[in-house]
Amino acid sequence: MPMNLFAACRDLNGQLIAKRVRLNANVQQAVTALFTQQEADFRDGVIEETPFDGRWTPDDDEFLTLNVPAEAQIFEGAINGNALAIKDINAAAFSNEVIRALFMGESVNGSTKVLVQRFTAQQVLDHRLPLILDGNTFRRLTEPVFTLDNSLTCIIENGILKFKSQTKLRSIINMLDIYRAATDQETQDFAAHANLHVPDVAAFVALTNQVTRKLIHAVTNNQTLDNHAPDVIQVAAAQTGLVIDLHNGRIVVPSDARGVKALLQFLNESRYTGPLSGQAYVTNSHRPA
Amino acid sequence: MLSSIARMLLTSTAIAPVLLTYAWVAAQSGHGRHAAILLGLCVLLTILCICMLRYAKRNLERSKFQSISIEAADRENMGFLLLYLLPLFTSQYDSLNWGIWLPTLVVFALFTATGYSYHFNPLLGMLGWHFYKVGTPEGVTYVLITKKQLRNAASTITVGQLTEYIVIDVEG
Numbered sequence A: 001m002p003m004n005l006f007a008a009c010r011d012l013n014g015q016l017i018a019k020r021v022r023l024n025a026n027v028q029q030a031v032t033a034l035f036t037q038q039e040a041d042f043r044d045g046v047i048e049e050t051p052f053d054g055r056w057t058p059d060d061d062e063f064l065t066l067n068v069p070a071e072a073q074i075f076e077g078a079i080n081g082n083a084l085a086i087k088d089i090n091a092a093a094f095s096n097e098v099i100r101a102l103f104m105g106e107s108v109n110g111s112t113k114v115l116v117q118r119f120t121a122q123q124v125l126d127h128r129l130p131l132i133l134d135g136n137t138f139r140r141l142t143e144p145v146f147t148l149d150n151s152l153t154c155i156i157e158n159g160i161l162k163f164k165s166q167t168k169l170r171s172i173i174n175m176l177d178i179y180r181a182a183t184d185q186e187t188q189d190f191a192a193h194a195n196l197h198v199p200d201v202a203a204f205v206a207l208t209n210q211v212t213r214k215l216i217h218a219v220t221n222n223q224t225l226d227n228h229a230p231d232v233i234q235v236a237a238a239q240t241g242l243v244i245d246l247h248n249g250r251i252v253v254p255s256d257a258r259g260v261k262a263l264l265q266f267l268n269e270s271r272y273t274g275p276l277s278g279q280a281y282v283t284n285s286h287r288p289a
Numbered sequence B: 001m002l003s004s005i006a007r008m009l010l011t012s013t014a015i016a017p018v019l020l021t022y023a024w025v026a027a028q029s030g031h032g033r034h035a036a037i038l039l040g041l042c043v044l045l046t047i048l049c050i051c052m053l054r055y056a057k058r059n060l061e062r063s064k065f066q067s068i069s070i071e072a073a074d075r076e077n078m079g080f081l082l083l084y085l086l087p088l089f090t091s092q093y094d095s096l097n098w099g100i101w102l103p104t105l106v107v108f109a110l111f112t113a114t115g116y117s118y119h120f121n122p123l124l125g126m127l128g129w130h131f132y133k134v135g136t137p138e139g140v141t142y143v144l145i146t147k148k149q150l151r152n153a154a155s156t157i158t159v160g161q162l163t164e165y166i167v168i169d170v171e172g
Helices: A025-043 A070-080 A176-191 A201-207 A210-222 A230-238 A257-267 B004-028 B032-059 B074-089 B098-114 B122-126
Strands: A005-010 A016-021 A048-051 A062-067 A099-108 A111-118 A131-134 A137-140 A154-157 A160-163 A250-252 A271-273 A280-282 B063-065 B069-072 B130-135 B141-146 B157-163 B166-169
Touching: A005 A070, A016 A070, A025 A099, A025 A111, A025 A154, A025 B032, A070 A099, A070 A111, A070 A154, A176 A201, A176 A210, A201 A257, A210 A257, A230 A250, A230 A257, A257 A271, B004 B032, B004 B098, B004 B122, B032 B122, B032 B157, B032 B166, B122 B130, B141 B157
Parallel strands: A048 A062, B141 B166
Antiparallel strands: A005 A016, A005 A099, A062 A160, A099 A111, A111 A154, A131 A137, A154 A160, A271 A280, B063 B157, B069 B130, B130 B141, B157 B166
């Protein structure tokens, strides 16, 4: 049975809503076959499903899983209802629709499956001067044109969202609260490290954002605080122009967001001094020289 | 959904049976040639209707359709039956006022094509299709055209969307 194609769009209030993308029967079959193939590719080699713990990418044989967030319930809602009742996408002003994802799915014996592709502005070809062969010359294609992505971003099955890339998924749904919830424990554990002094753990947890939590995850994995004594870290930090205070031999974590970020960047070896200029730099790259 | 031209064509097939009546009236009045032309036009429209249905079934996007209530709607064709019988009340074929009849038929076709009512096409009924008013869980009522005899609202069928509120069973 061919599936219907839907778009998940952000409305003016920022809410995610489902709209229907009408196809003719031939294209519907082709798109259904494409999504089905992408589902097989997406599942290929995956043998384990792990609850999302803040990781950005799982192992190759893993799915990260979430209980479907409230705003993502429109996906299953669209599949379980009558497709005819879903408002059509504005085809004439396609490029003005804030489309975040394209999805298809089916409901069999009460079990619902949704296959979701993310959708980015690069897929709207109107923005990129598309040319089409007309006779023996190319002319500009003026009709709304878009392409499908070459892989799925997630699969939603029976209330569980399965994904492989947080980066891709967060372009569809708001991951801030989900990420915070998934990493709260790790942040608290970090604050409780024997080599750190955090006067107010609750305030520290509230202060951290997605960037700093990502750094906390990296520092925890690198075991920087386990492998280097606080006084050694203090001296090394001073060489990059970063002042670190110690309290009873433990590193004092600043109480402002900027200070926390600077400390974490240093602990993650993302802060260094130029050997010639002596200038302090911050980098995202960890490519070995 | 069908394009407006396709909808207009399908609508025009609804007036095919009335041509039969006119052909009969013309034949009775000794206008054999007119009767043959009207008869030919009737056959042409019938073929057109069959082709349009085949086109719709082959080309329309398929969707699963869930209903919560079903009501037969074939009886809506009674209005058309009146239209078909009207020429029989005319005493003579020669006395038919074509200057009024033709534009009336055109306006009739336009109204049914542009509104949501063109599904009341008795020709489809003669071809074995039935009309049902079908309520959905979303609270919208559609007209379903199918060859099946629906006896259970809980069953899911696969449809193509002819217009905003008219769907056709593409499995039947």
